[in-house]
Amino acid sequence: MTTTRTAVVTGAARGIGAGVAKRLAEDGFAVAVIDLDEAACKPVVEQIEAAGGKALAVGLDVSDEQAVQAGVARIAEGLGAPAVLVNNAGVIRDNLLFKMSAADWDTVMAVHLRGSFLMTRAVQGYMTEAGWGRIVNLSSTSALGNRGQANYAAAKAGIQGFTKTLALELGRFGVTANAIAPGFIETEMTAETARRIGMDFEDFKRAAASQIPVARTGKPEDIAHAVSFFAGEGAGFVSGQVLYVAGGPKA
Numbered sequence: 128m129t130t131t132r133t134a135v136v137t138g139a140a141r142g143i144g145a146g147v148a149k150r151l152a153e154d155g156f157a158v159a160v161i162d163l164d165e166a167a168c169k170p171v172v173e174q175i176e177a178a179g180g181k182a183l184a185v186g187l188d189v190s191d192e193q194a195v196q197a198g199v200a201r202i203a204e205g206l207g208a209p210a211v212l213v214n215n216a217g218v219i220r221d222n223l224l225f226k227m228s229a230a231d232w233d234t235v236m237a238v239h240l241r242g243s244f245l246m247t248r249a250v251q252g253y254m255t256e257a258g259w260g261r262i263v264n265l266s267s268t269s270a271l272g273n274r275g276q277a278n279y280a281a282a283k284a285g286i287q288g289f290t291k292t293l294a295l296e297l298g299r300f301g302v303t304a305n306a307i308a309p310g311f312i313e314t315e316m317t318a319e320t321a322r323r324i325g326m327d328f329e330d331f332k333r334a335a336a337s338q339i340p341v342a343r344t345g346k347p348e349d350i351a352h353a354v355s356f357f358a359g360e361g362a363g364f365v366s367g368q369v370l371y372v373a374g375g376p377k378a
């Protein structure tokens with residue numbers, strides 16, 4: 128009997144998370160599609176099922192401790208013990224520092240940092256018990272500093288320290304942890320930035336592409352490909368790394 132491993136992807140109703148969920152399903156994982164609104168996860172689940180895969184829609188807020196515990200238990204019961212976790216859920220609350228509210232600081236920290244912590248803590252027991260696990264956390268090129276994103280840059284740099292610590296603590300149990308730091312990816316998040324600065328999205332993408340060595344902006348599939356590598360059987364000796372997927376070098 129072949130057993131299907133279960134992958135959990137947060138923020139997977141759209142954008143990068145949806146791309147990752149579909150790719151991991153193609154790779155043979157049963158996929159838990161987590162997002163705030165369960166109904167919004169359904170189209171991704173239906174696409175996975177239509178392609179012959181197995182998936183489950185789970186509505187929860189990753190920053191809610193009880194909801195995370197209950198959601199992960201439901202996934203383990205309904206799909207199988209989580210073997211892969213992709214901490215992808217994210218929000219932006221951009222503003223220059225002097226205009227940034229404490230609420231906007233807290234929201235960004237809650238989703239990216241507290242959310243990744245709670246999700247990882249909830250799934251790690253299944254992974255260590257199985258002696259196999261893959262954790263992939265979404266950082267960003269903004270971790271290197273980005274004007275108007277003091278909250279987001281701090282959270283995404285924090286994700287890198289979190290990832291390296293997971294690699295140190297969980298390695299002996301066959302669990303790897305790596306971070307992917309995307310550059311400009313075409314999603315609702317970058318469309319929102321364009322709206323905020325009053326720019327047409329196509330013009331915004333063109334301007335971004337002119338600064339990118341491969342001369343184009345990224346797509347969710349570009350990130351999904353990197354996640355697929357880290358989640359794979361063969362990547363067991365790669366841990367604690369930060370991979371910039373940005374169409375060119377970043378330091």
Ligand code: NAD
Binds near residue numbers: 218309313
């Ligand atoms: P997106 O806004 O299109 O999707 C994010 C998803 O996360 C949404 O479906 C949203 O509902 C969900 N989400 C938000 N808060 C949540 C919560 N508390 N609990 C559960 N789900 C929640 O964004 P995206 O561009 O697909 O970004 C995905 C990840 O990649 C984020 O972590 C983002 O910071 C990171 N990232 C994106 C880019 C980019 O250019 N788009 C670049 C670097 C990093």
